[in-house]
Amino acid sequence: MDEEFDVIVLGTGLTECILSGLLSVEGKKVLHIDKQDFYGGESASLNLSQVYSKFRPSGQKPELAGRDRDWCIDLIPKFLMSNGELTNILVHTDVTRYIEFKQIGGSYVYRNGRIAKVPANEMEAVRSSLMGIFEKRRMKGFLEFIAKYDEDDKSTHQGLDLDNNTMNEVYNYFRLENGTKDFIGHAMALWPNDDYLNEPAKPTYERIILYVQSVAKYGKSPYIYPLYGLGELPQGFARLSAIYGGTYMLGTPIDEILYDEKKNFAGVITKEGKAKAPIVIADPTYFPERVKKTGQKVIRAMCILDHPVANTSDLDSLQLIIPQNQVGRKHDIYVAVVSDVHCVVPKGYYLAIVSTIIETETPHVELEPAFKLLGSRVDTLMGIAELYEPQDDGTSSGIFISKSYDSTSHFESMTDDVKDLYFRVTGKPLVLKKRPSDQEEDDALNGL
Incomplete structure (x- = not known):
């Protein structure tokens, strides 16, 4: 492959996939590459084996029911606001045709020792x-x-x-x-x-x-969530990009990044050959020298439960926020709970993902207020992520880098980043237009 593109996108996190889809719809020739062999980057949903090999490669795994693929465990716990910006983007681009959503059963808050x-x-x-x-x-x-x-x-x-x-x-x-x-x-x-x-x-x-x-x-809560986990979202936008001619390459590490004489982005070399483009959109892992630490780290704990959360009327899903004041902290603790009705765990199990910004040298202890409310846990897997942001806006070098996903349990800050990146890449604000109907799209595909 020795080809010219309008845009190269590196990483299949949700931010990158939305931009890849939007730019493809606008007629840009997009090449989308990920060094990993699965979609989603930091916002992927992993099966049981993948999760344990990532978080506990040599440790014990409990006896859990169901097949490997009956488990879709999100790496970041986030819900969509049913009237929020990400939902608007999904509706306007018609990516909703690829993804089924289910409502989250309730929104809870911790106050004075109870929820x-x-x-x-x-x-x-x-x-x-x-x-x-x-x-x-x-x-x-x-x-x-x-x-x-x-x-x-x-x-x-x-x-x-x-x-x-x-x-x-x-x-x-x-x-x-x-x-x-x-x-x-x-x-x-x-x-x-x-x-x-x-x-x-x-x-x-x-x-x-x-x-x-x-x-x-x-009704019940402001949140919705995709069946089979958040990993469905980047895949939905990837399908959108593919329909409009975007090229995808998973499991493809970057051998070399090419620059012109002014040190501006010019393309990449992979095992498939050389691909040229004046612009690249990438997650922070592809350009470590061009990002800076925000000074914050997020701890996330994936808790497998065999019971609903107490004092929530046995709901199948909920969001729980523990405001920082209530537990003597500077940052809130977020808990996102989903279950088998969302096709992410086998029947009888619940998945609760707890996250917050780390404030001490013993981050796991900071999650104790949430663990107490969750009750007994079958198993808990924890990960810590450093948060990164780009050092500059990318307009002079053609290198546009997304921000890390924060600890909030909704996507509003991520969609702000999408709109900001879109504006920097195209020079115009993101205005959502309606896509062609199924029939028009079929006619277009049949005419190819």
Whole structure:
């Protein structure tokens, strides 16, 4: 292969696969390479053998039911907001035709030593066990304000200016208790720490609206999740890219990266030959000298359970957030629980993935609050990941590098990275357009 392309993409993580799909749809000639022999990179779903060989290569493996492929264990625990940006990209590109989604059963928050369902609207706030009777009224007033707020109608502002008032000032206006601020900010607005309190309230308002609208879409929780695990997402975008002429090569290490005389990206050499392109999009592992550590590390624990999580009405799936304040930390602890209804474990098992930003020299101890809530575990596999980001925006060298996946249990920060990379690569913002219908696509393929 000695070919010219518009774009070369290295790594099949979700960020890379979305961009590869979007650029292929736009008529770009894309070559997509991964040194690993499976899709997904850091966002892959692995079968039982793959997971144990990665996290415990020489250790004991418990007796577990089911076949190897009955297990699809995500390397990162994330759900999709049903009204979030990633869902919008999936719908607009029609990748939803390749992937089936199931709703997550509930959204929970830890407070004062126990867990409770996060109220998603005024009615649930009134019934919530999280608050006393007077606080419920104040919370109801706050949610009504959020629902009715209209930027162009001052009569809905109650004298507040969300562009200038801090979120703390808004909370204090409604006289909300600290515990209530905790679950609104961390379990609804999904901020990972408390920095947002002293910043303008507008982004928090927008995040709460996204949460409430996502709940309203299907009911029980704002989250959806793909059957057979998150690894289905990169594969869906890879299929999209292939339909539009993208070329894929798995299990293909890069022998050499080519540069022109100005030290700009010019192509790659692999066992298949030389491929030239003026632009490369890559995950941080392909250009270690061009990324920097963010200073944060994530610990993730994959816990295999043989029982549902206590005090959650035996739900088949849920998200649980432990706000940092509640356990004397600087960062939240996230727990994502899925089960056999999502086709990721055999019947009778549950998979709970716990993650947080490491703050001490004994990171596994930092997950204890979550382990206590999960109860007995059949087995636990832990991994630690350093977080990386590119040193520059890539526009001068043609080398565009994605960020590592953070500890949050949703994809909103990842889709921000996708939109940012798309803008830097193409020079224009990502505007989602409708794809051709099945019939139009079939006609196009038959005409080839």
